[in-house]
Amino acid sequence: MPGPARILLTVSGSLLAAGCAGSMPQRQSAGLPPAVIARVTADAAAQVKRCYRTPKVMGEGRRIATRLHVRYAPDGSIIGVPAVVWQTGVTPSNQMFADEMAQAAIESVVRCSPLRLPPELYAYSWNDFELTFSPAARG
Numbered sequence: 001m002p003g004p005a006r007i008l009l010t011v012s013g014s015l016l017a018a019g020c021a022g023s024m025p026q027r028q029s030a031g032l033p034p035a036v037i038a039r040v041t042a043d044a045a046a047q048v049k050r051c052y053r054t055p056k057v058m059g060e061g062r063r064i065a066t067r068l069h070v071r072y073a074p075d076g077s078i079i080g081v082p083a084v085v086w087q088t089g090v091t092p093s094n095q096m097f098a099d100e101m102a103q104a105a106i107e108s109v110v111r112c113s114p115l116r117l118p119p120e121l122y123a124y125s126w127n128d129f130e131l132t133f134s135p136a137a138r139g
Helices: 034-051 059-063 095-111 119-124
Strands: 006-011 014-016 020-024 065-072 078-088 128-134
Touching: 034 095, 034 128, 059 095, 065 095, 078 095, 095 128
Parallel strands: 006 020
Antiparallel strands: 006 014, 006 128, 020 128, 065 078, 065 128
């Protein structure tokens, strides 16, 4: 049985291992105290990671990492459909699984809405993250 996806959260270029990957754009994270950024990214990663279901794809397909841009309302509900920013690890032999991997990432974000994050974050007008889903990585 496959292990959980690694969702890493990146904020202002630094990686915080958490199982799902994501980032808060530089303009959004500016002014946030580092302790708040660390707590928010860990909380967001943990929440989204629980909702991720790796699709049933062959081993090569599991090497595909998908980064999504996700927007949230102040109540933590998702705004619109998450957009694929990029995918890495796509090769001629696993290209047929790229759409499935992207859809699994999108569905996990939608399934986990609303995101519950610390109230102090709202004072900084945050509203978007980039989340990277990498099933082949282990955290």
